[in-house]
Amino acid sequence: MLLKNSDLWFSEYYMDDDVKLSLKIDEVLHVEQTPFQKLEMFRNETFGVFMVLDGYTQVTEKDEFVYHDMICHPAMCVNPNIKNVLIIGGGDGGTAREVARYKSIEKIDMVEIDEAVVRACEKFMPSTSSVYSSEPRLNLMFDDGLKFVKEAPAGAYDLILVDSTDPAGPGEGLFTVGFYQDCFRVLSDNGILINQHEGAFYDGDIEEMKKAHAKIKKTFPIAKVFGFNTPTYASGYWYFGFASKALDPMKDMKPEAWNALGLETRYYNTDLHKGAFSLPNYVKEILASVE
Template identity: 35%
Template sequence: MQPPAAPRSGDAWVDEELDGVRYGLAATVVEERISPYQRITIIDSPAYGKGLLLDGCWMTAERQERHYHEPLVHPALCAAASIERVLVIGGGDGGTARECLRHAGVVHLDMVEIDGLVVELARRHLPSLGGGAWSDPRFHLTVGDGIGWAASSADASYDVVLVDGSDPAGPAEGLFNRSFFQHCRRLLRPGGVFATQSESPEAFRQVHIDTVRLLREVFGHADPLYGWVPMYPSGWWSWTFACPDGPRYREPLAERAAAVAGGCAIWSPRWQRGAFEAVPAFVERALAATDGDQP
């Protein structure tokens, strides 16, 4: 077992504070900028490498990002009937797009990120996250409002819709409401899959439960998947998948899964099965009390 990375000379603690708890790293602030939307901080830490915070909240880091991006992407892209057209809302660090584009069946990927400065700083300081996505001819970046994009796009225009947003505050607040989810359902082609990060069942318990409940109401079928992102509040995280025509996201197609699993650090079909089954009892009771059994 390797000893924990020691702080370097000049490092200080960089913390996210939430409800009386601090989640921090010994790190150096590399660059900090204020965009029209938020405060963007780039840090460098001995433990996790370079990382990104938005308004003082941890978003990602070089040695943490696979814990987040792989669980968001692969259950959806390994299960949708087709994956030719993919929409990513948010995701300015590039990690979600990178994982999507590992699937050869993706022909066109739109990424709509509201804050162009996040993209600029991520490409400069965290180039490994986006990797080759930024230059992939299938990748199309729009700096703009993802909520407006979803509202104005044509019916049945995407096979997969992924929401890679921050906590439900500031520019990401509108990514957690009924109107937005209804538009996302409208965008899906038959056999399509929707997925979103759905917060920590510990640190954001009610937001998490409300998100799963609302997605079940809008799509008909939705299930949370549980994993861990150690740098996030509580370390315990969730992603929720939804379909109008049955929970196809639970069963990855063998050929697609085999094509990407060897390059994954976290996700595998076996891991996915366990992650969908790891519903804590308090979440199961809360959902059953309000919604009854999922149709």
């Protein structure tokens, strides 16, 4: 219920203290200090329900299709033979939902460290979380992704999707050389790792992008970066890394095979795939500075 004598705003700061994006809150749905992070779920008229972890907006009903298209479909277009998928994080369910659209995929293991995230999304964000009750190939585990990958057998997965928070808080270990090396070992010969690659515009994000790229570049022979327009992430544009032992995201993409699947997507298409990997010069320079 809206009162007339006050209003409530959620603001995320993009620089230390002088740039922020704010969403007006119609309803506070859930506030919880989990064992891992502060979890908040709000409703905003424009963005619908959205989830915030430790003060960072993770997912909104309105723009989640962009992020979830881009974490999943580019890799599937490069290697249509992916059978075994590991999702690390991704507690809202949107990544699993997109992966599950491929009939050819046999197993989806998902390791989310924070069960509270899943439970809150089950309650308040069915558009992403309904996959939990509908998908028999999905094996959801509440565990530490870092430990899980360390203990997983070599070559067990064709695709690893790191759908984590930023490199602070519970996601921190997922931005280390040790983790990337474990991913390399656990991936099959044509395996692909998609990881968080942060932003390229604000100073703090640039530093994280450099660190992530330097570490992945040391670990994988092919390590590229691609971007996408998410209005609720800093600067409106965010990046994933595409790392592989053998497949190049541009040269080895199979647009005809992907288009033959007939999947309807609101953001991704195979022309945009190439566009997403065609980076602005200033982003290429950031990456080249650590290569």
